[in-house]
Amino acid sequence: MASQPTKNTPMLYSWHHFVLLPAALILAGYGIRRYLGVSGEDSEMSRLWFTVMALAVVGLGVLVMLRQHYALQLQDRLIRLEVRQRYFEVTGQSLRPLESQLQLSQILALRFAGDAELAELTQAAIREKLSSKDIQARIQDFHFDHLRV
Numbered sequence: 337m338a339s340q341p342t343k344n345t346p347m348l349y350s351w352h353h354f355v356l357l358p359a360a361l362i363l364a365g366y367g368i369r370r371y372l373g374v375s376g377e378d379s380e381m382s383r384l385w386f387t388v389m390a391l392a393v394v395g396l397g398v399l400v401m402l403r404q405h406y407a408l409q410l411q412d413r414l415i416r417l418e419v420r421q422r423y424f425e426v427t428g429q430s431l432r433p434l435e436s437q438l439q440l441s442q443i444l445a446l447r448f449a450g451d452a453e454l455a456e457l458t459q460a461a462i463r464e465k466l467s468s469k470d471i472q473a474r475i476q477d478f479h480f481d482h483l484r485v
Contacts, residue, residue, distance in 0.1 A: 364392035450477030
Protein backbone atom coordinates (compact mmCIF):
# COMPACT_ATOMS: atom_id res chain seq x y z
CA MET A 337 0.00 0.00 0.00
CA ALA A 338 1.43 3.33 -1.09
CA SER A 339 1.89 6.04 1.46
CA GLN A 340 -0.61 8.87 1.04
CA PRO A 341 -0.10 12.41 2.28
CA THR A 342 -1.89 13.05 5.54
CA LYS A 343 -1.66 16.82 5.55
CA ASN A 344 -3.48 19.16 3.20
CA THR A 345 -1.08 21.86 2.09
CA PRO A 346 -2.47 25.30 1.22
CA MET A 347 -2.62 26.17 -2.46
CA LEU A 348 -0.51 29.16 -3.33
CA TYR A 349 -0.46 30.79 -6.72
CA SER A 350 3.26 31.54 -7.03
CA TRP A 351 2.99 34.40 -9.53
CA HIS A 352 0.42 36.17 -7.35
CA HIS A 353 1.68 35.37 -3.84
CA PHE A 354 5.44 35.48 -4.33
CA VAL A 355 6.01 37.92 -7.19
CA LEU A 356 3.23 40.43 -7.84
CA LEU A 357 1.90 40.96 -4.33
CA PRO A 358 5.32 41.51 -2.68
CA ALA A 359 6.46 43.72 -5.56
CA ALA A 360 3.28 45.82 -5.33
CA LEU A 361 3.65 46.14 -1.54
CA ILE A 362 7.27 47.22 -1.84
CA LEU A 363 6.55 49.65 -4.67
CA ALA A 364 3.52 51.12 -2.86
CA GLY A 365 5.47 51.54 0.38
CA TYR A 366 8.48 53.05 -1.35
CA GLY A 367 6.32 55.31 -3.53
CA ILE A 368 4.37 56.59 -0.53
CA ARG A 369 7.57 57.18 1.45
CA ARG A 370 9.23 59.06 -1.42
CA TYR A 371 6.09 61.09 -2.16
CA LEU A 372 5.73 62.13 1.48
CA GLY A 373 9.30 63.44 1.30
CA VAL A 374 8.51 65.75 -1.63
CA SER A 375 4.81 66.44 -1.06
CA GLY A 376 3.83 70.07 -0.92
CA GLU A 377 6.35 70.97 -3.60
CA ASP A 378 5.19 71.84 -7.10
CA SER A 379 7.95 70.06 -8.94
CA GLU A 380 8.42 67.32 -11.50
CA MET A 381 9.78 65.06 -8.78
CA SER A 382 6.68 65.41 -6.57
CA ARG A 383 4.39 64.70 -9.55
CA LEU A 384 6.49 61.70 -10.53
CA TRP A 385 6.38 60.18 -7.04
CA PHE A 386 2.67 60.90 -6.75
CA THR A 387 2.12 59.01 -10.02
CA VAL A 388 4.29 56.09 -8.90
CA MET A 389 2.51 55.97 -5.55
CA ALA A 390 -0.96 56.15 -7.16
CA LEU A 391 -0.18 53.42 -9.69
CA ALA A 392 1.31 51.17 -6.99
CA VAL A 393 -1.72 51.62 -4.72
CA VAL A 394 -4.14 50.94 -7.60
CA GLY A 395 -2.09 47.89 -8.63
CA LEU A 396 -2.15 46.62 -5.07
CA GLY A 397 -5.92 47.08 -5.01
CA VAL A 398 -6.27 45.07 -8.21
CA LEU A 399 -4.18 42.25 -6.75
CA VAL A 400 -6.30 42.20 -3.63
CA MET A 401 -9.42 42.03 -5.80
CA LEU A 402 -8.12 38.80 -7.32
CA ARG A 403 -9.52 37.11 -4.25
CA GLN A 404 -12.93 37.63 -5.90
CA HIS A 405 -11.67 35.40 -8.71
CA TYR A 406 -10.80 32.71 -6.19
CA ALA A 407 -14.28 32.99 -4.62
CA LEU A 408 -15.94 32.53 -8.01
CA GLN A 409 -13.86 29.43 -8.69
CA LEU A 410 -14.99 28.01 -5.38
CA GLN A 411 -18.62 28.82 -6.16
CA ASP A 412 -18.33 27.06 -9.52
CA ARG A 413 -17.02 24.00 -7.74
CA LEU A 414 -19.85 24.08 -5.22
CA ILE A 415 -22.47 24.51 -7.95
CA ARG A 416 -21.05 21.47 -9.75
CA LEU A 417 -21.41 19.47 -6.53
CA GLU A 418 -24.95 20.79 -6.01
CA VAL A 419 -26.02 19.76 -9.51
CA ARG A 420 -24.41 16.34 -9.03
CA GLN A 421 -26.34 15.84 -5.79
CA ARG A 422 -29.65 17.03 -7.22
CA TYR A 423 -29.24 14.85 -10.31
CA PHE A 424 -28.58 11.83 -8.09
CA GLU A 425 -31.57 12.61 -5.90
CA VAL A 426 -33.85 12.97 -8.93
CA THR A 427 -32.61 10.04 -11.03
CA GLY A 428 -30.84 7.76 -8.59
CA GLN A 429 -27.84 7.80 -10.97
CA SER A 430 -24.53 9.59 -10.80
CA LEU A 431 -23.94 12.60 -13.01
CA ARG A 432 -20.19 11.93 -13.12
CA PRO A 433 -20.25 9.76 -16.28
CA LEU A 434 -22.10 12.55 -18.10
CA GLU A 435 -20.00 15.46 -16.81
CA SER A 436 -17.27 14.96 -19.37
CA GLN A 437 -19.88 15.68 -22.05
CA LEU A 438 -21.02 18.91 -20.36
CA GLN A 439 -19.22 22.22 -20.25
CA LEU A 440 -19.01 24.13 -16.97
CA SER A 441 -21.32 26.83 -18.37
CA GLN A 442 -23.95 24.16 -19.08
CA ILE A 443 -23.70 22.79 -15.55
CA LEU A 444 -23.99 26.31 -14.16
CA ALA A 445 -27.15 26.83 -16.24
CA LEU A 446 -28.63 23.50 -15.16
CA ARG A 447 -28.65 24.63 -11.54
CA PHE A 448 -31.59 26.91 -12.36
CA ALA A 449 -33.78 23.98 -13.47
CA GLY A 450 -36.40 22.52 -11.19
CA ASP A 451 -36.09 18.92 -10.04
CA ALA A 452 -38.81 17.71 -12.40
CA GLU A 453 -36.95 18.89 -15.51
CA LEU A 454 -33.32 18.51 -14.46
CA ALA A 455 -32.73 14.99 -15.81
CA GLU A 456 -34.39 15.58 -19.19
CA LEU A 457 -32.70 18.96 -19.61
CA THR A 458 -29.32 17.41 -18.81
CA GLN A 459 -29.85 14.76 -21.47
CA ALA A 460 -31.00 17.42 -23.97
CA ALA A 461 -27.95 19.56 -23.21
CA ILE A 462 -25.68 16.63 -24.02
CA ARG A 463 -27.63 15.36 -26.99
CA GLU A 464 -28.26 18.74 -28.66
CA LYS A 465 -25.11 20.52 -27.40
CA LEU A 466 -27.23 23.32 -25.93
CA SER A 467 -25.55 26.54 -24.86
CA SER A 468 -26.15 27.86 -21.36
CA LYS A 469 -28.59 30.44 -22.76
CA ASP A 470 -30.48 27.71 -24.62
CA ILE A 471 -30.70 25.66 -21.44
CA GLN A 472 -32.05 28.61 -19.49
CA ALA A 473 -34.57 29.35 -22.23
CA ARG A 474 -35.98 25.81 -21.93
CA ILE A 475 -36.36 25.90 -18.16
CA GLN A 476 -40.04 25.99 -17.15
CA ASP A 477 -39.58 25.96 -13.35
CA PHE A 478 -36.79 28.55 -12.99
CA HIS A 479 -35.00 28.71 -9.61
CA PHE A 480 -33.02 31.93 -9.23
CA ASP A 481 -29.63 31.91 -7.52
CA HIS A 482 -29.58 35.00 -5.32
CA LEU A 483 -26.47 33.91 -3.42
CA ARG A 484 -23.97 34.09 -6.30
CA VAL A 485 -21.33 36.77 -5.71
